Amino acid sequence: MENGSSPLLNPRKSPRQERSIATVDAIFEATIQVLSSDGLIGLNTTRVARRAGVSVGTLYQYYPNKQALLFAVLERHLVALAAAIEKACDENLTAKADELAEAVVKAYLRAQMAQAEVSPALYRISLELDARALIDMATRRSVAAIGAALASASDAQFADPHLVAQTLTAALFGTVPAFCHRVLAPADGREAEKQLTIMFRSYLAAHQSGVCGS
Amino acid sequence: MENGSSPLLNPRKSPRQERSIATVDAIFEATIQVLSSDGLIGLNTTRVARRAGVSVGTLYQYYPNKQALLFAVLERHLVALAAAIEKACDENLTAKADELAEAVVKAYLRAQMAQAEVSPALYRISLELDARALIDMATRRSVAAIGAALASASDAQFADPHLVAQTLTAALFGTVPAFCHRVLAPADGREAEKQLTIMFRSYLAAHQSGVCGS
């Protein structure tokens, strides 16, 4: 599931490998920094290497090409988002639909905000062709987790939990960037969370109460 | 037929001008085609010119630079979206909130689908720095139109129509791309419309019934 470019997370063995790990991390962090300060367009391998304090050559020893670098960053972001949603769902497996809605929205926004610096740039990356697999992975995990939570909700029956989960996921992954950066003022994070929660709750309620014919 | 950058919507005068118009249009359409087939990264002025059947020089006679080209395309798209929403709102000024929700969702999705070819690429453009003004324009128009319609809805009172309008706009402009291209399969346009409508309706209902403390 990881691509060859992220030798992260593996058990470290020797000092040599430790240094390698440190280097990879430095490059990784430098990428995020450059992304934040110069944007996707201003990002080039030389600049990343310089910011990481290594030479371009070294960069290419750990990441086969520029794409791999960006994928690694995007991957970590999406994995974090998916994990946050899964965690929220797991912790609310038998809760009420209302609570689930609130928990999921909160968890997603927390994770999103934690990387607020990069996320706009990441969305640019994610729209470039080959990131689909990554995005699919994240949304699939989200849909699965939310779907499972909906199916086991203590106070409601959903005719099609999967469809509802899909809609909520789409609203989350799609709405939030627009929410954060365009329509609502930057400081309105609180309000965004509140409104999203209301929207999700009432949407779920509608699905429970048979308002919709499906 | 109309494009934002040509001041030429008037009765044609000379063969000279007709030729110009044809050329601008050809370039404009070529840009959309290249965007669809090669993506934003694969788009370069030479390629656009070739596809338009003109020389690079000609391209630069009508668009001062590459950005201007992309802006023109994006502008047309966003203007179309905003206009569609405004029209839907105007036609439902004194309708019920439910009907408004349905009309807005439908109008937006119609407009979006009409340019389904380009819209993914357009979202890439819109994330590049200087498109903010364009996006702001479109979302402002949407917020204003929806806000006005909510304020004059026949069956409901909204404590803060502007905030609700903002949320709906964010959900529309943010959700739909994700909806259309990632989570739901391409053919699911119908379903997307249905779910979005439910979400909007119930969200509006929640705001009417005082469920939310605001």
Add this chain to the structure above:
Amino acid sequence: MENGSSPLLNPRKSPRQERSIATVDAIFEATIQVLSSDGLIGLNTTRVARRAGVSVGTLYQYYPNKQALLFAVLERHLVALAAAIEKACDENLTAKADELAEAVVKAYLRAQMAQAEVSPALYRISLELDARALIDMATRRSVAAIGAALASASDAQFADPHLVAQTLTAALFGTVPAFCHRVLAPADGREAEKQLTIMFRSYLAAHQSGVCGS
């Protein structure tokens, strides 16, 4: 001596030709204006045509190419300079060397100042390869005129009037631009004239008094 591109100065015959003349003049003046305001680098045929109020095509009907345009301007300038010097020399054929020096310096500076706007740009042109013929023409005329005046000066005998004339011409054509635009402040035209006169007078005096062995 005129090259084919300047049909100026010929007797006009028909209204058609008069219009032509007006057009050539307009283009000619436009060239000077663009040269003054945008410099040699900022000068292109389209801009000149626009400033002249004609189309590029028309421009190319009167001047076969860009070079011809610039040559025409440079030619007029250099012809004016040479004529001014010749006139001053003719009017001082039997005067004293001192008076000749003064008259030549004054005449040259007057002519130069009259076209102060363009002359810096003209010097750029003149340094491009093919202007040598033009410059040679002007300096040859200057050398011939000054040489003749020196040879017939009422108060002095010059061992080699031609050599002296060459030196003075070189000093004139070379010094003045530097004088006007770099070393002396712009307002120092008076002072420049005074110093140049002193230099010329004393140089001539040196040649008369046998200070120099030649």
Add this chain to the structure above:
Amino acid sequence: MENGSSPLLNPRKSPRQERSIATVDAIFEATIQVLSSDGLIGLNTTRVARRAGVSVGTLYQYYPNKQALLFAVLERHLVALAAAIEKACDENLTAKADELAEAVVKAYLRAQMAQAEVSPALYRISLELDARALIDMATRRSVAAIGAALASASDAQFADPHLVAQTLTAALFGTVPAFCHRVLAPADGREAEKQLTIMFRSYLAAHQSGVCGS
């Protein structure tokens, strides 16, 4: 050997740096060669790079753009001229005015001739807009040095040494190019030096003897 843009006049350290130095020098020399053979108009970065035996990319690693390249060449030339004049003045601080005149003329011509290949092209560069600072630097140094030497001349008092120094500088920097390349034949270097010296000597004499009213 020294060029203005390289901060590398220090003891060589690594093969890395030595290679860099060799490359910068190669590019620098190639620029001069191309300038000599193809002129300013025929000079483009590709051609320079090819002549230097490197790729364009390499060229841009050492000079941020084409201008910088030309500036570097012009700067070296002007610095050399200014230095030559300063040296001549320093060595004749308490000499007679006559000797000073001779020394300065000789020094300037020596320096000029040493780079005879490029100087015509350099004068083209120097007329492009942003070279003023460079030229001002050189003429200021010349004026200052000559002024000081005049003020301390053993056999003369000058009412306004600065003005005289300005005039001589203008005559030097302005006359010589015309001298060398236009009016006098190339081989006449000797004669040019002789005449210029006479002109300078007599001009200085005129200022000493009170001929001029200033």
Add this chain to the structure above:
DNA sequence: GATGAATGAGGGTTCATTCAT
């Protein structure tokens, strides 16, 4: 004659990637 749209070679510049040291 006049027009100005069209041409396209050519120039400056960038940057992902390689490889000798």
Add this chain to the structure above:
DNA sequence: GATGAATGAACCCTCATTCAT
């Protein structure tokens, strides 16, 4: 392993010149 100088394809853009109308 690390370095960073070198590479060169590719891109954006300009402008002298032509030619159909």
